[in-house]
Amino acid sequence: MLSGLLSPLVHLFFPHCCEVCGNDLPAGHEILCFRCRQALPLTRFHLYAGNPVENIFTGRVPIQQATATYYYSQSSALQQLIHRFKYKQRKDIATYLGRQTGYLLQESPWMTTIDAIVPVPLFPAREKKRGYNQAALLADGIAQITGTPVYTRALLRQQYTDTQTRKGRTGRWANVATVFRAGNMPLQGKHLLLTDDVITTGATTEACSHALIAAGARVSICCLAFAYH
Template sequence: MASEMHWLLEAFLDLLFPPRCVGCGSWGKWLCDNCVKVIRFLEEPYCLFCGKPLPYWGTCPSCANELHALEGIISVAYFEGPIQEAVHLLKYRGRTALASPLAELMASRLPHSDLKAEAIVPVPLHPQRLRERGYNQAALLAENLSKKLGIPLLNGALERIRYTRSQVGLSALERKENVKGAFRADPLKVAGKDLILVDDVCTTGATLEECGFALKQAQAGRIWGLTLARAP
């Protein structure tokens, strides 16, 4: 309850005062033009599956022998500097107004990719974690992205049916095991549709891939992962 009241207060203050840049603190924008210039955007080449930056076109060693549900994962920027601070404020401090400018950055990435989709699906939180946080940051990004791209948002198409511990600090294998079987998709909403699966940060891609397998079991078409940031 205390955590929920804290982010409600933060959101209320955002309504009273103009936004301040998360990078430098200047007034007027959540991300000022100067701080946008220092963001390191991911550039090609990167792994065709997980989106990890590579010195060559192809598949990284981790993905070479894996079965993949996703066509690929695209991340907009490195998880550092203003982007890292923005994600922290959005995710843990109730600064939900950040979802709009961050989704704008994500939308700006799509014209340079081959993503074509009929709907957008956010990575879901477990109901318990949703109650604790009060909102799902991935859903906020997906909602704003849907508006900016004119692509329908499928609310409730994917659900997290098993509570999982945080992925932070886990190895790649532990991350994969942690989310195994944690998601379920609704065939009535996703069958036959090409989808964009949205999350805030990609580290190994384990969560996105597991969501992809759940969507595939519900007969979804092609699925691409899209995240704001890529962690090292």
């Protein structure tokens, strides 16, 4: 816990230190040392049909595939990393974790059928205030490894919504059910990989999927982290 609290301060003065433990990074490493990267809890869902993320959407929206890279839990190293790239301007962490996701997705036969990656959009005013969309950074990281194009205008958020953090499944769905629409670009017949940071109830990704499917696309889902209960 102490190392996690000290890490942002250590990184400020010693930028070649691991974001989690604060130790020096060996040559060729970035963001995380080998030990801390290996300690992040991989789900391996990208290799298995009927995994817990896919099951979230059963009977709700006809997606093709669904996965999440890591398990998410409170007060974990992963939570610290996500907090830093969402709220502390650490865009490099999001892109790095996107690349780690990209390496895993290359193991999935279905990834070769993906035509483009679509990040879950932020409301424009929120993105302007933050300066970036963290889902788009994750998508960029995936694209750097897989070579898949990123469509940042394929999906639009047309109204502001309150944070989803403290809402249950019903509240989350009511919060986002009519928020998203497909952009003005041809999506008919394309297989799109929808990306976001954390999936809990799946309300946001479900609403996004409905909008893309209504535009004629097929949709698969890849989130960085799965918040299991």
